[in-house]
Amino acid sequence: GLADRLQNTMQKIRGKGKVNESDVKEMMREVRLALLEADVNFKVVKDFVKRVSERAVGQEVLKSLTPGQQVIKVVKEELTELMGGEQSKIATASRPPTVIMMVGLQGAGKTTTSGKLANLLRKKYNRKPLLVAADIYRPAAIKQLETLGKQLGMPVFSLGDQVNPVEIARQAIEKAKQDHNDYVLIDTAGRLHVDENLMGELKEIKELTKPDEIFLVVDAMTGQDAVNVAESFNEQLGLTGVVLTKLDGDTRGGAALSIRAVSNTPIKFVGMGEKLDALEAFHPERMASRILGMGDVLTLIEKAQANVDEEKAKELEKKMRTASFTFDDFLDQLGQVRNMGPLDDLIKMLPGANKIKGIDNLSIDEKQIGHVEAIIRSMTKNEKEHPEVINAGRRKRIAKGSGTSIQEVNRLLKQFEEMKKMMKQVTNMQKGKKKGGFKF
Ligand code: GDP
Ligand code: MG
Numbered sequence: 439g440l441a442d443r444l445q446n447t448m449q450k451i452r453g454k455g456k457v458n459e460s461d462v463k464e465m466m467r468e469v470r471l472a473l474l475e476a477d478v479n480f481k482v483v484k485d486f487v488k489r490v491s492e493r494a495v496g497q498e499v500l501k502s503l504t505p506g507q508q509v510i511k512v513v514k515e516e517l518t519e520l521m522g523g524e525q526s527k528i529a530t531a532s533r534p535p536t537v538i539m540m541v542g543l544q545g546a547g548k549t550t551t552s553g554k555l556a557n558l559l560r561k562k563y564n565r566k567p568l569l570v571a572a573d574i575y576r577p578a579a580i581k582q583l584e585t586l587g588k589q590l591g592m593p594v595f596s597l598g599d600q601v602n603p604v605e606i607a608r609q610a611i612e613k614a615k616q617d618h619n620d621y622v623l624i625d626t627a628g629r630l631h632v633d634e635n636l637m638g639e640l641k642e643i644k645e646l647t648k649p650d651e652i653f654l655v656v657d658a659m660t661g662q663d664a665v666n667v668a669e670s671f672n673e674q675l676g677l678t679g680v681v682l683t684k685l686d687g688d689t690r691g692g693a694a695l696s697i698r699a700v701s702n703t704p705i706k707f708v709g710m711g712e713k714l715d716a717l718e719a720f721h722p723e724r725m726a727s728r729i730l731g732m733g734d735v736l737t738l739i740e741k742a743q744a745n746v747d748e749e750k751a752k753e754l755e756k757k758m759r760t761a762s763f764t765f766d767d768f769l770d771q772l773g774q775v776r777n778m779g780p781l782d783d784l785i786k787m788l789p790g791a792n793k794i795k796g797i798d799n800l801s802i803d804e805k806q807i808g809h810v811e812a813i814i815r816s817m818t819k820n821e822k823e824h825p826e827v828i829n830a831g832r833r834k835r836i837a838k839g840s841g842t843s844i845q846e847v848n849r850l851l852k853q854f855e856e857m858k859k860m861m862k863q864v865t866n867m868q869k870g871k872k873k874g875g876f877k878f
Contacts, residue, residue, distance in 0.1 A: 462494045462509070469513065477661040477692030482520070482699045490516050510730070517726035520695060525679065525704040526719030528559070529650040535568070535614040535622045537647045541640055541675065542655035543667060544628035547683035547709055549579065551655050552625040553586035554709065554717035555681075559621055560592070568619035570610040571596035572603040572643070573627035583625055590714065593619065603627065604642045611647060624649075632667060637674045644675060651678045653706070656693065658682045664693040668701035677701070682720070683709030694725055765822035768854065769814045812840035813850055825851055 466487050473483045493512045530536050538555070540548045552569055559565040569587050571594060573579040580596050587594035595610040607624055614622045626643065629636045644652065654677045656664040668680055680697055685708045698704050710716045814822065816839035821828050828836070828851060837844045 459495050462491060465509065466491050466494070473692075473695070476695070479662065479665055479692075479696035479700050482696045485699070486516060486520060514723075514726050514730055517695070517730070518723045520699055521720075521722035521725055522698045522704045524719065524721055524723075525706045528555075528563070528706075529678070531650050534620040535611060536620060536651075537611065537622045537624065537649040538651040538653060539624045539626060539640070539643060539647070539649040540653055540655055541626050541671060541677075542628055543632070543657075544576065544630055546628060546655045546657045547681070548628060548655045549573070549582050549586070549625050550712065551653075551681050551683060551707075551709060551717065552583065552623045553590060553714050555653075555707075556592055556621075556623055557590055557714045558717055560590075565621050566619050567592060567621035567623055568610065568614045568617070569594045570607065570622060570624045572606050572610075572624050574599040574601070574603055574606075575627045579625075579627070586714070593617070603639060604646055607643050607647050622647075632670050640675055652676065653679050653681050654703070655681045655683060656697075658685045658693050658708075659687055661692045662696075665696045665700050668697050668703060672701045672703050677703045679704055679706035681705075681707045681709060681717075686710045686716070765814050765817060765825060765854065769811060809840070809842050809846055810850055813837075813842055813847055816840040825854060 470483055470487045490512055494509050540552050542548050556567040556569055559567050569583055569592060571580040571583045580599060584594045595613055597606050611622055626640060652675055654668055654671045656667055658664065671677055680703050682694060682705050705720045708718050708720050710718055813836060816836045833844050833847045837847045
């Protein structure tokens with residue numbers, strides 16, 4: 439996949455002292471093939487490679503101290519740029535209700551995403567959405583939305599399947615005004631393919647309701663088809679955003695990379711599962727990192743380089759990569775890492791950290807670092823290297839010796855274990871063994 443391929447290429451140059459033009463050329467060939475293999479649009483790939491090459495053979499890289507890392511950085515920045523800035527804001531009409539039209543082909547996830555979006559609007563923005571069942575063609579489509587509404591405890595407007603969808607939309611907005619619903623989410627019908635009847639109906643709904651947002655829902659699994667669908671829907675309707683669904687599945691990621699460039703419409707949200715809370719803001723930079731399989735490790739390296747000397751930064755990176763990290767190293771790094779910024783921020787930047795449950799609640803009190811240092815100093819050499827031997831008795835001794843509590847010792851041991859786990863993830867990702875989640 440894309441990740442493996444890019445990683446192999448990057449691995450080759452990672453350790454290089456100097457990069458010359460032919461190195462860059464070879465790398466770019468790999469990058470080009472990797473992107474095409476991942477089903478990225480041909481023209482997008484061509485432009486992309488051109489931009490990266492220009493920057494890579496320019497002063498920026500050749501004059502850099504670490505050309506290898508610099509090239510990776512350029513690739514990542516350009517990948518991010520390709521997907522656009524972060525765009526997860528939802529419009530608000532000056533006179534409510536705000537109208538959002540959900541459009542897309544059959545099975546893309548319109549109905550599910552309508553429910554997810556309603557959930558998000560209520561949870562995050564404290565809004566009162568009305569869901570509107572305007573798909574009168576697909577059997578059980580109305581029922582499906584009503585079920586979602588029931589699950590969410592939210593109203594669903596429907597007039598059955600004998601009333602024209604344009605009329606349904608009109609009456610729904612009236613109803614929303616009466617009931618003080620500030621958002622109206624219209625779940626429209628899809629077809630198997632883009633066709634004139636579908637577009638005609640959607641255009642009529644658009645003309646009548648003057649929607650503040652038209653979100654195209656596309657299935658990430660359909661790759662280039664998703665990109666073509668986005669292009670034609672945008673031409674005909676004028677989209678304000680794309681929701682890319684089923685990114686939790688085994689997708690190659692080509693769609694994410696080319697949708698904005700081809701259809702000129704930003705991806706605003708991604709669907710990460712069937713559940714009603716599985717809708718996330720789209721972060722181009724995170725996506726680029728995931729594609730490269732590196733988490734935010736680049737940012738971490740940059741920070742380390744800015745605050746620690748070159749040699750030490752390389753050492754840190756290597757330790758993280760090989761996960762051969764002991765409490766002695768930890769102690770050693772603490773002083774340096776302390777200069778890099780709040781510890782919990784750093785830990786959250788580690789690859790895979792965003793997938794760890796409760797990471798947002800993980801916090802390291804800066805004032806406690808002194809305690810941490812004392813605890814580690816109270817360990818024996820063997821305990822520092824093999825913390826698994828630290829049983830209850832030893833914990834008690836360490837707490838006493840360091841003037842801390844058993845709880846603090848326990849917490850440190852647990853955090854250290856978490857940290858090692860994350861480091862292991864880096865190693866696995868770099869070996870291309872990453873399982874589940876995003877696959878490209
Ligand atoms: P519609 O025809 O466009 O309204 O599509 P539906 O909302 O009925 O969704 C079609 C199928 O895709 C359903 O089985 C959904 O549960 C599933 N689905 C929708 N979004 C996602 C997603 O983000 N991830 C996964 N795994 N399944 C999804
Ligand atoms: Mg539907």
